[in-house]
Amino acid sequence: MTRVLRWDVLVGxxxxxxxxxxxLTVPGFATTGNLSFALGDLGEIALIALAMTLLVVAAExxxxxxxxxxxxxxxxxxxxxxGLAIETIxxxxxxxxxxxxxxxxxxxxxxxxxxxAVTIGTLALYRGLAYxxxxxxxxxxxxxxxxxxxxxxxxxxxxxxxxxxxxxLAAVTGVVLHATGFGRALYAIGAQxxxxxxxxxxxxxxxxxxxxxxxxxAAFAGVVxxxxxxxxxxxxxxxxxxxxxxxxLLGGVDFDGGKGTLGxxxxxxxxxxxxxxxxxxxxxxxxxxxxxTGLLLIVSVLTPRLVSVVRPALKGTP
Amino acid sequence: xxxxxxxxxxxxxKSFGAVRALRDVSIELYAGEAHALAGENGAGKSTxxxxxxxxxxxxQGMILLDGEPVxxxxxxxxxxxxxxxxxxxxTLFPDLSVAENIFMGRQPRRxxxxxxRAAMRAATRELFGRLGVDLDPGRPTRxxxxxxxxLVEIAKALSRDARVLVMDEPTAALSGAETARLFSVVExxxxxxxxxxxxxxxxxxIFALCQRVTTLRxxxxxxxxxxxxxxxxxLVRRMVGRDLGALxxxxxxxxxxxxxxxxxxxxxxxxxxxxxxxxxxxIVALAGLVGAGRSEVARAIFGIDRWDxxxxxxxxxxxxxxxxxAAMGAGLALVPEDRRQQGLVMEMSIxxxxxLTGLRSLRRGVTISRRAERDRAADWAARLRLxxxxxxxxxxxxxxxxxxxxxxxxxxxxxPSVLVVxxxxxxxxxxxxxxxxxxLSELAGQGIAVLMISSDLPEVLGMADRVLVMREGRLTAxxxxxxxxxxxxxHAATRRAA
Numbered sequence: 017m018t019r020v021l022r023w024d025v026l027v028g029x030x031x032x033x034x035x036x037x038x039x040l041t042v043p044g045f046a047t048t049g050n051l052s053f054a055l056g057d058l059g060e061i062a063l064i065a066l067a068m069t070l071l072v073v074a075a076e077x078x079x080x081x082x083x084x085x086x087x088x089x090x091x092x093x094x095x096x097x098x099g100l101a102i103e104t105i106x107x108x109x110x111x112x113x114x115x116x117x118x119x120x121x122x123x124x125x126x127x128x129x130x131x132x133a134v135t136i137g138t139l140a141l142y143r144g145l146a147y148x149x150x151x152x153x154x155x156x157x158x159x160x161x162x163x164x165x166x167x168x169x170x171x172x173x174x175x176x177x178x179x180x181x182x183x184x185l186a187a188v189t190g191v192v193l194h195a196t197g198f199g200r201a202l203y204a205i206g207a208q209x210x211x212x213x214x215x216x217x218x219x220x221x222x223x224x225x226x227x228x229x230x231x232x233x234a235a236f237a238g239v240v241x242x243x244x245x246x247x248x249x250x251x252x253x254x255x256x257x258x259x260x261x262x263x264x265l266l267g268g269v270d271f272d273g274g275k276g277t278l279g280x281x282x283x284x285x286x287x288x289x290x291x292x293x294x295x296x297x298x299x300x301x302x303x304x305x306x307x308x309t310g311l312l313l314i315v316s317v318l319t320p321r322l323v324s325v326v327r328p329a330l331k332g333t334p
Numbered sequence: 335x336x337x338x339x340x341x342x343x344x345x346x347x348k349s350f351g352a353v354r355a356l357r358d359v360s361i362e363l364y365a366g367e368a369h370a371l372a373g374e375n376g377a378g379k380s381t382x383x384x385x386x387x388x389x390x391x392x393x394q395g396m397i398l399l400d401g402e403p404v405x406x407x408x409x410x411x412x413x414x415x416x417x418x419x420x421x422x423x424x425t426l427f428p429d430l431s432v433a434e435n436i437f438m439g440r441q442p443r444r445x446x447x448x449x450x451r452a453a454m455r456a457a458t459r460e461l462f463g464r465l466g467v468d469l470d471p472g473r474p475t476r477x478x479x480x481x482x483x484x485l486v487e488i489a490k491a492l493s494r495d496a497r498v499l500v501m502d503e504p505t506a507a508l509s510g511a512e513t514a515r516l517f518s519v520v521e522x523x524x525x526x527x528x529x530x531x532x533x534x535x536x537x538x539x540i541f542a543l544c545q546r547v548t549t550l551r552x553x554x555x556x557x558x559x560x561x562x563x564x565x566x567x568x569l570v571r572r573m574v575g576r577d578l579g580a581l582x583x584x585x586x587x588x589x590x591x592x593x594x595x596x597x598x599x600x601x602x603x604x605x606x607x608x609x610x611x612x613x614x615x616x617i618v619a620l621a622g623l624v625g626a627g628r629s630e631v632a633r634a635i636f637g638i639d640r641w642d643x644x645x646x647x648x649x650x651x652x653x654x655x656x657x658x659x660a661a662m663g664a665g666l667a668l669v670p671e672d673r674r675q676q677g678l679v680m681e682m683s684i685x686x687x688x689x690l691t692g693l694r695s696l697r698r699g700v701t702i703s704r705r706a707e708r709d710r711a712a713d714w715a716a717r718l719r720l721x722x723x724x725x726x727x728x729x730x731x732x733x734x735x736x737x738x739x740x741x742x743x744x745x746x747x748x749x750p751s752v753l754v755v756x757x758x759x760x761x762x763x764x765x766x767x768x769x770x771x772x773x774l775s776e777l778a779g780q781g782i783a784v785l786m787i788s789s790d791l792p793e794v795l796g797m798a799d800r801v802l803v804m805r806e807g808r809l810t811a812x813x814x815x816x817x818x819x820x821x822x823x824x825h826a827a828t829r830r831a832a
Contacts, residue, residue: 195701197693204690208679214638214670215690215744216662274681 075273093248113235206273
């Protein structure tokens with residue numbers, strides 16, 4: 017495939033086009049304040065998308081991330097209410113997220129169940145646990161030093177702290193995925209699991225690790241979400257998994273595994289973020305925003321397939 | 335025999351972009367005749383088959399049906415004209431019965447459009463009767479051997495009144511007995527006036543089964559002639575355009591210490607009490623029928639499957655069960671049976687496939703050195719005389735023989751002390767086959783212990799210092815090179831009276 021026609025490059029171009037259109041037509045879009053807000057608003061999705069990219073490249077998926085985020089938020093609230101220090105709460109909650117991921121991973125690797133089914137199950141389970149922990153109440157009044165970290169910008173820049181963290185983690189993830197043996201192994205597992213296993217790659221161990229990572233990151237995103245809104249609720253982050261998966265697939269990662277780049281995913285995340293922001297500025301209802309996310313998801317899965325059908329037809333059969 | 339061939343190609347050319355797959359090729363298939371198509375991988379056999387099957391349309395030349403020019407607009411059109419293709423790996427619906435598979439889409443009906451199962455079974459039984467085959471029409475096709483599945487495909491073709499049967503490497507995955515049965519079916523088809531086009535890399539089969547042979551080389555028809563009067567060497571020369579020398583050049587190598595010792599290895603219900611050892615410099619063949627448990631033993635040794643009892647020792651170290659990583663660490667390498675599923679990641683490039691077994695050794699700091707990866711691939715590609723355009727190309731564009739070389743490269747790059755190869759030359763052309771044999775011999779000469787599983791008896795007899803024979807999950811014989819003959823090996827493999 018020629019370089020110009022690569023999917024992730026196309027998404028990058030689309031991102032630029034949307035940005036340009038937005039700046040020219042929507043007042044208040046291309047301001048530092050708005051863009052900083054848009055990025056901050058994207059923080060949790062972006063963080064979770066990093067771990068999700070690794071999973072999907074290895075031909076697995078974790079649909080329970082938003083529920084882990086909710087459970088984490090509920091736990092933060094309950095424990096804070098119970099008088100624990102926030103410094104104790106954060107590691108504890110992140111650990112719970114790791115355990116949630118471990119449960120997903122064990123069900124997938126030890127019992128050989130499909131991750132799609134397992135994590136639909138735990139999507140309901142973990143959200144249910146969130147309600148058990150906190151019920152319908154909301155807990156607020158977190159220490160200002162911490163909420164400031166979640167909403168504030170890195171001094172001297174318009175970059176919110178969570179975004180700065182994302183940039184750092186994205187760099188690490190990019191290196192891991194594209195330059196290390198571990199990343200190579202992920203692509204091999206996603207493209208041809210049997211051949212990967214025959215090449216001595218510890219397939220199950222790696223998958224287990226990915227699920228634990230996904231749960232951990234989702235729980236941490238729950239902490240960020242809670243502090244950013246200053247409100248712990250069991251229904252926090254409802255439906256975030258769809259936005260994450262839409263961003264990953266839109267970024268050109270094949271749902272069947274083995275294909276995709278982190279650069280593409282970052283472009284996908286930003287594209288979804290910008291579109292959501294534009295819709296918000298245009299006073300479009302959340303229902304319509306949800307429809308747009310859904311359509312993007314379908315388009316991103318459909319287009320590469322269409323291209324792979326149309327391209328040979330244009331060239332003549334090989 | 336009628337004056338006109340049932341089906342013929344006259345002066346057919348076909349190009350794909352710059353690649354000229356067929357150049358002015360002619361072939362005539364007569365009723366009642368088995369016609370062999372010989373040629374190395376990439377010679378144009380597949381293109382010719384697909385042209386006959388209506389998948390490709392010739393750029394030049396004609397297809398003649400009973401002497402009349404025809405144009406096949408697609409596979410369905412060719413099927414209507416009576417051309418049926420049996421592929422190496424049949425594609426049946428596993429949960430439907432044998433009879434339902436045969437009559438898929440054309441089931442006999444009763445009133446109200448209900449399917450007449452009794453009639454369908456009876457018709458199936460009649461078809462099997464004509465072929466001299468004993469299969470239950472009512473059983474599901476899941477669990478049938480590949481050989482039986484092929485018979486179902488042949489019956490399906492017959493039920494559609496196929497007059498030309500094209501068989502694309504049907505014997506590649508069959509055992510000796512299954513091949514013999516397939517041959518008798520082909521004889522039956524000929525007697526019913528079918529024209530058969532038979533493709534095989536095993537030249538013995540061409541001599542045993544066919545009356546005529548057409549040889550392709552680089553897309554050109556080299557010769558179309560009666561098989562009688564041809565020798566093995568004649569045919570090889572037509573295919574490769576040169577003399578190959580000995581096909582099985584195992585040199586004597588000094589035997590060293592025991593490199594692999596397998597003791598009383600058992601995996602319940604699969605194989606039992608398997609004990610043997612392989613010394614450095616030795617090639618030991620593991621022979622037997624398909625399903626005797628040979629590949630399963632290899633898989634267990636390498637840690638793909640767990641074993642229930644027994645030990646595997648490599649260079650004095652016991653291996654833990656079920657860990658390919660540990661097996662690799664101990665110096666084992668496995669070139670598996672199924673290249674496309676187990677040997678290669680088809681979507682990855684040549685260099686990345688070769689690098690996949692060296693993710694640790696290619697590391698510089700925390701990242702993989704692309705330069706080291708490319709050097710490793712380039713080095714092994716040169717040593718194995720791999721034919722490729724760029725190392726960054728997908729491994730899927732290579733021919734079968736060259737793909738097998740990539741699998742070998744990937745494992746040789748780990749510098750193993752014990753190399754297990756499972757059907758190393760299945761489905762690859764004669765030229766590459768000779769190269770693989772030379773390579774295995776060289777490796778043994780360098781002191782590597784080689785365990786070779788093969789269903790190709792001449793290969794077993796030509797290459798092995800010792801032949802181990804398995805039957806129904808047990809080792810039944812150990813035959814030294816001097817005493818190994820087709821008879822002694824087949825006898826041990828089938829327990830038939832010699």
